[in-house]
Amino acid sequence: MDYEVKLELQRQNKSLVKLLKKVEIIEKKIEPETQLLDGTEVCKQLLISERTLAQWRKDKVIDFVKIGNVVRYTQNSIEEMIKYHEVKFSYS
Helix, strand or coil: CCHHHHHHHHHHHHHHHHHHHHHHHHHHHCCHHHCEECHHHHHHHHCCCHHHHHHHHHCCCCCCEEECCEEEEEHHHHHHHHHHHCCCCCCC
C-alpha cells in the first residue's frame, strides 16, 4: 500500500475513533426514556414477535417514531403502552 494512502487511512481512523467517543458520551447523557430502541430490542423486551410489533403499530397499540423508513420506539412509549393495558384486580 502506498505510504501516503496508509497515513491518510490512519488519520481518518483516528478521526472516526474520536467521533465515536463523542457519540458515546452524548448517548450516555440522553435519558433512558428518550433513547430510541429498534424493533428487535422492543420484541426482546416484550417477548413478542416482530410481526406482532408490526401489527401493534398498524393498530396504533404502541407509539413509535419514524424517520424516513426507520422505525424506532422510546422506552417511555413502551412503558405507557404496558400501563394502559394493565389489568388491575380488586380483592374486595
